[in-house]
Amino acid sequence: MKKNDVHARFVTIVNDHKEDFYRLAYSYVKNQEDALDIVQDSIKKALMSIDTIQNPHAIKSWFYKIVVRTALDFLRKHKRLTVADDGVIEFLSNGKEDDYENFDLQQALEDLPVQYKTVITLRYFEDLKMEEIAEIVDENISTVKTRIYRGLKLLRITLTEENKAHE
Amino acid sequence: MNEHLKRLKKEYKDVPIPVELDKIVASTLKPEKRKPRFVWSATAAAAAILFTATVNLSPAAAESMSKIPIVKEIVEVITFNEIKEENNHSSIDVKTPAISGLENKTLEDNLNQSYIDQSQKLYEEFTNSEGHLAIESDYKVMIETPELLSIQLSTFKAQASGYTENQYITIDKENEALVTLQSLFNNNQYLTAISENIKAQMTQQMEADDSKIYWIAEDDMDPFTKITADQSFYISKDRKLVISFNEYEVAPGYMGAVEFEIPTDVIESLLVGDRYVK
Numbered sequence: 001m002k003k004n005d006v007h008a009r010f011v012t013i014v015n016d017h018k019e020d021f022y023r024l025a026y027s028y029v030k031n032q033e034d035a036l037d038i039v040q041d042s043i044k045k046a047l048m049s050i051d052t053i054q055n056p057h058a059i060k061s062w063f064y065k066i067v068v069r070t071a072l073d074f075l076r077k078h079k080r081l082t083v084a085d086d087g088v089i090e091f092l093s094n095g096k097e098d099d100y101e102n103f104d105l106q107q108a109l110e111d112l113p114v115q116y117k118t119v120i121t122l123r124y125f126e127d128l129k130m131e132e133i134a135e136i137v138d139e140n141i142s143t144v145k146t147r148i149y150r151g152l153k154l155l156r157i158t159l160t161e162e163n164k165a166h167e
Numbered sequence: 168m169n170e171h172l173k174r175l176k177k178e179y180k181d182v183p184i185p186v187e188l189d190k191i192v193a194s195t196l197k198p199e200k201r202k203p204r205f206v207w208s209a210t211a212a213a214a215a216i217l218f219t220a221t222v223n224l225s226p227a228a229a230e231s232m233s234k235i236p237i238v239k240e241i242v243e244v245i246t247f248n249e250i251k252e253e254n255n256h257s258s259i260d261v262k263t264p265a266i267s268g269l270e271n272k273t274l275e276d277n278l279n280q281s282y283i284d285q286s287q288k289l290y291e292e293f294t295n296s297e298g299h300l301a302i303e304s305d306y307k308v309m310i311e312t313p314e315l316l317s318i319q320l321s322t323f324k325a326q327a328s329g330y331t332e333n334q335y336i337t338i339d340k341e342n343e344a345l346v347t348l349q350s351l352f353n354n355n356q357y358l359t360a361i362s363e364n365i366k367a368q369m370t371q372q373m374e375a376d377d378s379k380i381y382w383i384a385e386d387d388m389d390p391f392t393k394i395t396a397d398q399s400f401y402i403s404k405d406r407k408l409v410i411s412f413n414e415y416e417v418a419p420g421y422m423g424a425v426e427f428e429i430p431t432d433v434i435e436s437l438l439v440g441d442r443y444v445k
Contacts, residue, residue: 011196014192014196015192015196018188018189018192019184019188022184022185022188023179023180023182023184026182027179027182032185036185036187036188036191037420039188039191039192040191040192040195041415041419041420043192043195043196044195044415044420045389045415045419047195047196048389048415049389052389070419073380073419073421074419074421076377076378076380077378077380077419077421105171105174105175106175106178109175121179124172124175124176125175125176125179125180155171157169157171157172
C-alpha cells in the first residue's frame with residue numbers, strides 16, 4: 001500500500017472512530033479537557049510515526065495502542081496510575097461477595113489496576129476482538145484472556161457459560 | 168452480556184462528547200493544509216538553511232581569523248519590536264529580536280529578516296484565528312562572551328493543548344559567522360557520540376524518576392536513535408554544548424521541550440578546538 005493511502009486510511013479511521021477514541025481516553029482521565037489533550041497528542045504522535053506502519057490493515061489497533069499509551073503516560077505523569085502485582089490481586093479477590101449498586105460497580109472498575117481495566121474496556125465497551133486487544137496491549141491472547149477473567153473476578157462479575165462461549 | 172457489564176457499558180457510552188472534538192481532530196489531522204500551527208513554515212526553515220549555508224565559515228578559517236585584531240562595533244541583541252494584542256478570546260505577545268553591530272551585514276540582515284518573517288507569520292495566524300488561540304514568543308540570550316552569542320527564540324502556541332518550540336542560533340561575533348553543529352567537529356563521529364550520551368542520560372533519568380518518559384525503548388512507536396546533523400543546539404554559559412529537542416520529538420508532550428548538556432569529555436577528541444565548547 002502506498003504511503004498516501006496509509007495516510008488517507010488513517011485519517012478516515014480517526015474521523016470515523018474519534019468518539020470511541022475520545023471515550024477511551026476519557027475512561028482513563030475522567031476529565032474532558034485532559035481527554036481532548038490525549039486525543040490530540042495521540043494524533044500528533046501517530047502522524048509523526050505513520051511511516052513505521054507495517055500492516056496497513058491494523059491501523060485501528062495501532063492507533064488504539066497510541067491512545068492507551070498516551071493516556072497511561074498522562075496518568076503516570078500525574079501519579080494517578082495503580083499497577084498491582086498478582087499477589088495483591090489475589091488478596092483483593094478474596095473479599096466477600098457484595099451486591100454492587102451501579103455506582104459501586106463503576107467505582108470498582110475505576111479502582112481496578114490499569115492493566116485489567118484496559119482489557120475489560122477494550123473487550124466489553126469498545127467491543128474489540130481478542131486478537132486486536134492482544135495487539136494493543138502487546139501481550140499474547142492467553143494473557144489477555146487471563147487478565148479479562150481476573151479483572152471480572154475482581155469486579156465480582158461472573159459470566160455464565162453462555163457468555164464465556166461468546167468470548 | 169452480563170447485566171453488570173451492560174450497565175457499565177451504558178455508562179461508558181453515555182460520556183458526553185464535547186463539541187470541540189470535531190474541530191480539534193480536524194485541525195490536528197491536517198496541520199499542513201491550515202496555517203502552520205505546530206511547526207515553523209517550510210519557507211522560514213528554507214530561509215534558515217539558505218543563510219546557514221552561505222555565511223558559515225570553515226572552523227579552520229574561524230580559528231585563524233580570530234587572531235587578527237580588529238576594532239569592532241559591539242555585537243548585541245535588541246528587541247526589534249513587540250506585538251501585543253488580545254481579541255476574540257485570542258491573544259498574542261511576540262517579541263522580535265534583532266542582532267546589531269555585525270559588520271557582516273548580509274548575515275545580520277538575513278538573521279533579522281528571518282526573525283521578522285517568523286513574527287509576521289505568528290501575527291497572521293493570530294488575526295486569522297477563529298478564537299481560543301494564544302501565541303507567545305520571546306527570546307533569551309543563552310551565552311554572551313566577547314566571541315560568542317547564542318540566542319534562543321521560544322514560541323508557545325496554545326489551542327486546546329499547548330506546544331512550545333525552541334529555536335537557537337549561535338554566532339561567532341569576532342568572525343561574524345553563524346556556528347553550526349557540524350562546524351564544531353572534525354568529522355561525523357559526533358552524531359553517534361552525542362546520541363549515545365543522550366540515550367544514557369535518558370535511561371538514567373527514567374530510572375531515577377518514574378514520571379519521566381523518553382521514547383528510546385525498541386518497542387516505542389518511533390524511538391529516538393540518533394540526532395540529526397543540524398540538530399538544534401546552543402552553547403551554555405559555562406561553555407558546554409547543549410542539545411535541544413522540541414516537544415514530541417523524543418518524549419511525550421507533557422515532558423515539553425527537553426535538552427541535554429553533553430559532558431565535554433565525551434566529545435573532546437572530536438572537537439575542532441576549544442574556541443566554542445570547553
